[in-house]
Amino acid sequence: MAPHRIGIIGFGKIAQDQHLPAIRANPDFELLAVSSQRGLSPEDAKYTFTDYREMLKLPDLDAVAICTPPQVRHDIAKQALLAGKSALLEKPPAATLSELEDLKGIAGKANKTLFTAWHAQHNAGVTAAAKALAGQSIKRLRITWKEDVRHWHPGQEWIWQAGGFGVFDPGINALSILSRIAPDPIFVRQATLEFPSNRDAPIAAALTFSSSRADADLQAVFDWRETGTQIWDIEIETVAGTRLLLTKGGSCLEIDGKVVLDEASAEYEGVYRQFDALLSKGQSEVDDIPFRLVADAFMIGRRLSVDPFTDATPPKAG
């Protein structure tokens, strides 16, 4: 089968760090074009544009990877689908649930592939954890997602704007893993969201979940103020007594204290393998569960105002 001719829209951090190398390494894709408002262009892109609408006119273009901030994703994806191009949506897949639902309908009518690329789900530990938990019931859950926003999102203003998701930008990765491995539906029962007093998106969040088991103790903590060891861990204990520990964002899995898997993260290789499979079969994959959990946290969350946030690293005390 001829490779899928793909274009990247928005050539920022994730497009350069992950999408470009994953596309280059996958013979099922050919990088046809890049659209960058700033005019950035990798040397192997046949065409480059500063306006993605011009790129969508390319008759040879099969699909686009939309790597912009989420606030503009719906409009771009809609135009891509209506132009007859399939679309990969970086996470979060849109700004609102209604926007994602709309895209699902448009993709269906246009008979094009729409793919919500939850990259964290493509860690080998996630598949292994889902298998280990199948048929079990979760008694205790602790998600700890703590990282340094200044390191991972330097100078990115959009994440602090309304609709930028704040700490849920990484937190949604944990929820995407949870939704993939949990054997039963999980609901947000309580949430506390900490907003810097000068920002419109939270810097930290604490969630309590519920499930079909009334006695289950299910919690998550997301924090963007962690300047020490970065933590992306999910601990689970089942009713039958099995203990699972997923660390390093899902690339390492321990079961009952034994490391059963510890692989270098290859998330975006998995993302593009799945996109190829969907494009080849003419199917879509629209998974809105992680997105719904975040929306629910914003819907029922208690809001606390905390210290203002500035991007500059604060001076060390003493």
Ligand code: NAP
């Ligand atoms: P980023 O570095 O700010 O890049 C986003 C790029 O999108 C910008 O550099 C700009 O590129 C383009 N863009 C911005 N506003 C636009 C607009 N109004 N219309 C069209 N294009 C626009 O952000 P990022 O970190 O790459 O994140 C992008 C998405 O990937 C987010 O949804 C994020 O959650 C997700 N993601 C990020 C990471 C990470 O570690 N950073 C990891 C996984 C997923 P041009 O100037 O080139 O057009």
